[in-house]
Amino acid sequence: MSSEHRPVMMRANRALGASLVEHNLISIEVLESANDRLLELMADENAESVSLLHVLVHEKQVVTEAQLLSYQVEEMGLGLVDLSNYDQPYELRKRIDVGACYATWTVPFDVEEGMHFLASAYYLSPAARSYWERQLETPILWFVTSTENLNDFLRKLKLERDGDSAPARAS
Secondary structure (H helix, E strand, O other): OOOOOHHHHHHHHHHHHHHHHHOOOOOHHHHHHHHHHHHHHHOOOOOOOOOHHHHHHHHOOOOOHHHHHHHHHHHHOOEEOOOOOOOOOHHHHHHOOHHHHHHHOEEEEEEEOOEEEEEEOOOOOHHHHHHHHHHHOOOEEEEEOOHHHHHHHHHHHHHHHHHHHOOOOOO
């Protein structure tokens, strides 16, 4: 994680944790333990995809991502999106800051008539939402998705960019 994105990642994770407690999805004790583990994981400079949600879901196993997604769809009225086969507009794809997407676990996946469509595993984090609202300065239609779906999407984007920047080989 670049030092540029570390502050937003910290704010997004802190806000997510507070929101999960506020919505009675986890206890404060669980949050404190997960935050300690998150700090351990963040010590690795190459830890691009470290997240509080990963710690809670996969390491602590106190909540499932399916439960969180269901809660956001049912209680908050958000749409659920699968980015697996989504053909993102080229102009948007080339402008995406992958580091910011990992820091907030959110990705702009479409734009129509000046409105951005964002998929987020961190919608419950007010810091993640406000980051993108400030960056885009346009109306946003929010959707939720899983961290795995976002990670796959961003990994493909990075591979595509790496392929575009690779020098052409002589045959």
